[in-house]
Amino acid sequence: MRQSNAYVIGFAAILTVVLGGLLALAATGLRDKQAAAERLDTRTKILSAVMEIEEGAPIDAIWEERIRSLVVDFEGNVVTALENGEQLVAEKLDIGKEFDKAPEDRLFPVYKFMNEENPEKVDAYIIPMYGNGLWDNIWAFVALEPDLVTVRGVRFDHQAETPGLGARITDAEVQARFEGKKIYNDLGELVSIEMVKGETGDPSIYDDYHVDGLSGATLTAKGVNAMLEKYFAYYEPYFKTIKTADDSEVEEAAESI
């Protein structure tokens, strides 16, 4: 009886329905909680580019108070809705998916970190980036001072760089090397920041546009350089609109959401 084809098929069918139902139930029941966990994680990362995040800090409250987000296109225009009329929310944009499109078709989120006393004044602009490391993708959140020239802080992350070598881009010490560096030269030309080949451990020998390299991880460093250079260029049209607005002293509140 237990070996008959009918029994085997029936058993398999019941098992599939029971297990499938169970998993569907779990997935639906946990969906909201998972979305919240993911959002908290993204927000923590973005905020950590501009401030020290302590364990258990009220991330959502800080986010609501200090961050104003918007999305721009390749030309630097602010986009508020998709073509199908769907409202755009900057944090919900998947930078990895945008990275797969041609640069002209991508959407670029901008997170403005507002001043604590004066919520109309921008303290820092945080832009997400995405690129290729040695083994897999790398990504970053780069915070720029309101002058849009000086780097305030960076947070790198990666999918599969080698631990102890390329994966060191997530070390606080490596990320701190970028603080205070500049992305535009005195003539106003974009030069980006380059991580050099080789590691000296002496930050004083580098100018405003170079940082110490990663010994044994030159290819990851090259990926970081390419990512920074490309994305600073992608965001340049938007930076220009801010600078023009600042120059003519137009209240830029008009374009913030």
Add this chain to the structure above:
Amino acid sequence: MSTETIEKKDTQVEKKPSEPLLSKRRRKFIADPLSDDNPITVQVLGICSALAVTTQMKPTFVMAVAVLAVIVFSNLIISAMRNLIPSRIRIIVQLAVVASLVILVDQVLRAYLYDVSKMLSVFVGLIITNCIIMGRLEAFAMGNKPYDSVLDGLGSGFGYAWIILAVAFFRELLGSGAVFGYEVFAAIGWEDFPTNGLMVTPVGAFMVLGLIVWAQRAKTGYVEK
């Protein structure tokens, strides 16, 4: 093996005076896999995850708990329906049960321990292919009662857990100078403790694991035939 004989055997066992909850025979289910029959160091199963997730204590601990939960519950479920499972598709049935439990664990981790779940990434899903689990189902749960199978699962689960935790302890201590993220050497005033980059790579895991296997076999006198 017809259903009748199995059922007869079951009723016979029940007629005997009931066995104590933790009789000597049952204690062996738990004690054996901890040392003499350890799934990692003696049976050499589940090596892949033992190498991959053991750079730090925290993800290792979560991984150990995840594997323990999956192994205990899959043993229990398979054992409970062992007399219903058609033997021709038993491996697929085992796999379906294990896979469902693993996906459940993964979903729960994603909801409540998002950062750890990202650190473990694909290795939670790979619990499905962890040979320890399928091995216990096929070798034990298919032929034993649910309670004994749970004990067996606990034994193998803890046997796996203590080994990967031991590996992770040495790797995090020597590779990052910390235990559970707490900077031990900085705390005792040895600020410039020279951390060993080798320990952070899988090579370090191989070495630590090899040393544990060596120490254990020297003690138990186990020799592979």
